Amino acid sequence: MTQLQLARWVALMYCGVSLLASAATAADAPFRPETGKFPPLEKAYSYRGELVFVDHANRRGSLRVAGEGMYFRNPPHPFAMLPCGIVRYHGAPADLRDIPLGSVLHVRAFLPPDPKISAVPVLPVNNREKTSGYSGQGIAPAENHVLLLEDEPSYCLREGKVWKLKEINISNRRGMIVASRELRSGGDGKATEETMTFDAATRIWRGRELLGIEDLIADGVWPDAGKKSLDGQEVLLGITWKPTTGDVFTRFHISDIWLDETALQRAAQQQTETHKAFIRSRWMPAWIDDVEYGKFGRATVTATLFGGMDPSLYADFQKGGPAMMNAAENTLKHLGGNYGPSHMASRGSLLEVAKATDEVPLGSSGVQIRFETDLIIEGLRPGRVVRVCPGSWPQVNLPREEFLGDGNPDDRFPTPAIFPKY
Structure with missing residues (x-):
């Protein structure tokens, strides 16, 4: 099995659904997830748009959502990642900080689980049905809490699709390409042709080579x-997306072309290594399923590790091994991290590491741990988000914007006031 084939398999396993599972359409009722439960992908609302702002420390940002009208008029629409939300870039696990501004992303999102603590503005439930001037309908859906955020190649790998290039029109190293996104296994009759621009800055990847238009x-x-x-x-x-001439208001731009599997395999491998190093320094996110309290501060905590990570990270959780568990906010920020995450964390050992054998919902790894500690901290309660660190991972101090000193959500940098009022 090649690295790219493995990436496809892992992507499907993360989703916990078959290729036949589709995202919600505008006709479906908006869905609000329950705290502490992984929401079903089939109830998510689907849209795509250009990433125009990122607040990586709070796992939120803004997209220029593609609607029915003039794309360039669409104002940035704020979104926040669910605690168990997954980001994928170049067919590999990612963090928001890894994705360049301007990337067009595919979104699977829900209503805020708890509007009172939403990190972005809470909108009327029917907001996706509203029309906004020349921008048209659907540019600011109330479903702004994201379960799955993925760039174009990640989306195609998960859906088993490819782009088929039909025609090129070029002049002075720039021009347009006519293409359609279709199932790799064969056309389904639903693909429509799309005209996109390219220019001399478009990167072309072939095997281990980075080419330009002139090549x-x-x-x-x-x-x-x-x-x-x-x-x-x-x-x-x-x-x-780039501004374009000719009074065309919604025409996307090609930033990269991967000509073969080797090319994308290398991109996925590099992104995977970047994300592995990131998670080992920030700890694995999870939420608590159950707590059995003992005497004198002792407790046994059962938690489910979140999904979307490289399998080697889950392999670091070994039965009998040492571990630390620290409380976190819904943005996955550590709490009480002034002296590093390990300063306030509960220390103990892993009594059990179990892997689910049935279908695993998107957002969950299917890996459940039982962690015993002799000093339980306040934030380790059922339904709460935590970060867990096996003993083999490094201990580092985090930058100030990545932790909450006293656990108060108002300690976010910056505050939700940066977003527009609706």
Whole structure:
């Protein structure tokens, strides 16, 4: 099995659903998740848009959502990741800080689980049905708490799709490509052609090479000028948005083209290593299923580790091994981290590490741990979010914006006041 095939398999396992499971349509009723439960992907509302702002420390940002009207007029729409929400970039696990601004992302989102502590504005439940001037309908859905956020290649890998290039029209190292996103196994009759721009800054990945437009022209693959049929060449695309000429208000731009599996495999491997190092320094997020209290501060905590990580991270949790568990906020920020996460954390050992054998919902790893400690802290209660660190991971101090000193959500940097009022 190649690395890319493994990435596809892992992506499907994270989702816990078959390729036949579809996102919600505008006709479905908005769904509000319950605290401490993984929401069903099939009840999520689906949309896509350009990433225009990121507050990585609070796992939130803003997207310019594609609606029915003039895309460039659409104001940024705030979103927040659910505690168990998964980010994927280049077919690999990611954090919001890894995704470049301008990337067009696919979203699966819900209403805020608890509007009172939402890190972004809470909107009327029917907000996706409202029309906003020239922007049209659907640019500010109330479903702004995200379970799955993925770039174009990640989305295609999960759905078993590819882009088929039909025609290129080029002049002076820039131009347009006509393509359609279709099932890799064969057309389903639902694919529609889309015209996207490219320019000299578009990156083309072939095997271990990074190419430019001029390289494909020199090889005779693309013409120096004019039109050429590309005969349905199968590729994966990175998509962004740039202002365009000709009074075209919704035309996306190609930032990257991956010509073969080796090229994307390398991108996925690099992103995976970046994310593994990040999680080991910030600890694995989870939430608590149950707490059995003993005497004199002793307790046994049962928790489910969140999904979307590389399998090697879960393998670091070993029965009998030492571990630490610290309380966290819904943005996954550590609480009481002034002297590092380990300063306030409960220390103990892993009594059990169990892997679920049935279908695992998106957001869950299916890995449940039982952790025994002789000093339980206040934040370790059923339904609460925590961070867990096996004994083999490094102990570091976190930057000030990544922890809450006294556990008060108002300690966020910056506060929700930065977002527009609706």
